Amino acid sequence: MTDGNPALHFDPDRRFPAALPASGAWRVGDPVGKRKFATVCCERPFVLEGGGVLPQIDIAYETWGTLNEDRSNAVLVCHALTGDAHAAGSMGPGHPSDGWWNNLIGPGKAIDTDRFFVVCSNVLGGCQGSTGPSSINPETGSPYGPTFPQVTIRDIVRAQYMLMEKLGLGAWCSVVGGSMGGMQVLEWGAMYPRHVRSLVPVATAASASPMQVGWSAVERLAISQDPKWRDGWYYDAADGDGPSQGLALAREISQITYRTSEVFDARFGREVYDPRTEFEQWGRFQVESYLDHHGQKLVRRFDANSFLVLSKAMDLHDLGRGRGGLAKVLGSFRMPVLTASITSDVLYPPYQQAEIYKLIEDGGGSCAYHIVESPQGHDGFLLESAALGPLIASVLRQATSF
């Protein structure tokens, strides 16, 4: 599997000079530090759906595989809330863990990097190379912090579109993603239908439900109630400390919503962490130790302000907003779509993917709908690669045979 610096196997300047805008408004950045990806920068103001303006934006991305002659084999993979551009490949400097879809992306895998040119970019508002709250505001020379304007999924997708153009691509063979990634997939279908030949939105929703908004809201409260959040101005705190407790708590809450009783029962049961403290107020069960671990792990790799912005972007996700409603938007989809549910997903319950399927089919479009029987809950979209792989592979086969 090609897992090196994408510049080693994909150099947009060398291969696609025609794609470079004459204005020179774009420049190709170097790989960020030791991270194995590149950035592109749009130096023109980027006006956001909500009215905010970013004077320039960087989009970090990683690629795998090789673009073919007619540029028809590009696949865009979209990441979820705390994901990043490292969708595949091993851990290493700049990558605290293996690619989050490592089982699906690679040579001979469902998203076969021997056949496809695969791109994954860090979302706008993120904290892994793309412009977000922790980035330097060129107008002030300091991090944006809480002045970073609220972005939406549509803004995130528009930035991806600009990346696509920069990479010299006219269309994606497929746009694929789960959870917040699936929201982006659906927005690709609504915003750029002529630039996507197929869509695979998994374990996602056409619009965020009030239950999902509720979860996001309490997670944001957990961060904002941490006094070390300091209204978002913590990057230069004298004690060097940010809202790590609040962010960890936010993650612990979300981690429960990602999993199921069945998984926790099998994994932890009622095992206690230390039997000597079983009856003490702060004695812990093993499941608490697990949640603490996930909280701490996120703190080490994620920025709290990015969590706030992206969590709110998910709440604002509504494919039908300003477009005449969900039925009209999804009913107009004419590219093949595959959506999939995880049976035990309580955060993005199957009825939400069934709605996507139904509204596309009702409008005369073509949508395949698969229900993956799994106890894994929402995290099934990351874990059930054995079930999801063949489904995604078949969409890609279809999308290349037109």
Added chain:
Amino acid sequence: MTDGNPALHFDPDRRFPAALPASGAWRVGDPVGKRKFATVCCERPFVLEGGGVLPQIDIAYETWGTLNEDRSNAVLVCHALTGDAHAAGSMGPGHPSDGWWNNLIGPGKAIDTDRFFVVCSNVLGGCQGSTGPSSINPETGSPYGPTFPQVTIRDIVRAQYMLMEKLGLGAWCSVVGGSMGGMQVLEWGAMYPRHVRSLVPVATAASASPMQVGWSAVERLAISQDPKWRDGWYYDAADGDGPSQGLALAREISQITYRTSEVFDARFGREVYDPRTEFEQWGRFQVESYLDHHGQKLVRRFDANSFLVLSKAMDLHDLGRGRGGLAKVLGSFRMPVLTASITSDVLYPPYQQAEIYKLIEDGGGSCAYHIVESPQGHDGFLLESAALGPLIASVLRQATSF
């Protein structure tokens, strides 16, 4: 409906002098302030399951209806985490809201106060009259605060047993409750089988699942991470302020787990609180306003340290602990049991009540199991009185006809 001071219609000293312990260790307290209930006090040390000792305990209770001649018509109603002894009756001084089971308890209602003598006591560890962390420790003259020893459901039930004795009762016609109340019901069956003629544990579990422990744990974290919690020493804080933000957040989290997508969809949809701030980071959807409201409401009536102690007591709930396991305990139940599930309850899912049913029946006991079709989620045990009422009434009819 009789809703006055229980002393007006039930005076244990006058009616049941034989039941008063000769030692005089018990005294009957006056109604607390303007609250319409009485307290009893055990002035002997109360040794807890976890090893802690309380030098004395008060148990606040409220009663409705009249005890019959042969003292066979007493029903104990057990409240849930943030409930209290005011299970029935209207709001008024000391009662910020109507009784939490007002639709089920009263003249002619399912738990008919024309026929039954109904008792509900505030749990040990609570904050509505019974001894809890906010009570004065007689050994220090100050509130217990974080030194209040961790109680378990078994401790709570043992205190209820002492109340029963104090009231001159030999047995309950039935012990009834949902959620944490249902945990108490089950412990009555295990600890005092000869003193209960029937049990009605609703929307509860034989032991807390790791998923439930996870939810409790993040709610406790929300409180303990509030700097105004002050490690539990906030009662005499110079600024007069306790961990209201943390307690509110804990409640918002739990409030979501009590409800369902279906209810939120119907009630809130994607309505925003103020369209002018829709795209702002801290703009709110209506569902957020609802959650904030519930958080603030709890802060006004509940003590954060009680929340911590009772939440942990629920986590420690395991009917099988030290008794050879759940199957052995439930398999030994010989009193009639009725358990009920709310179909949409994600916090106490139906499989938990089905387990209670199965283990009782497998052991040769008699358990009726009803599934209440409802979109209300866990709160269905409070809201679905039309469905639960006839079920409970039939158990009471059965329990009085032996």
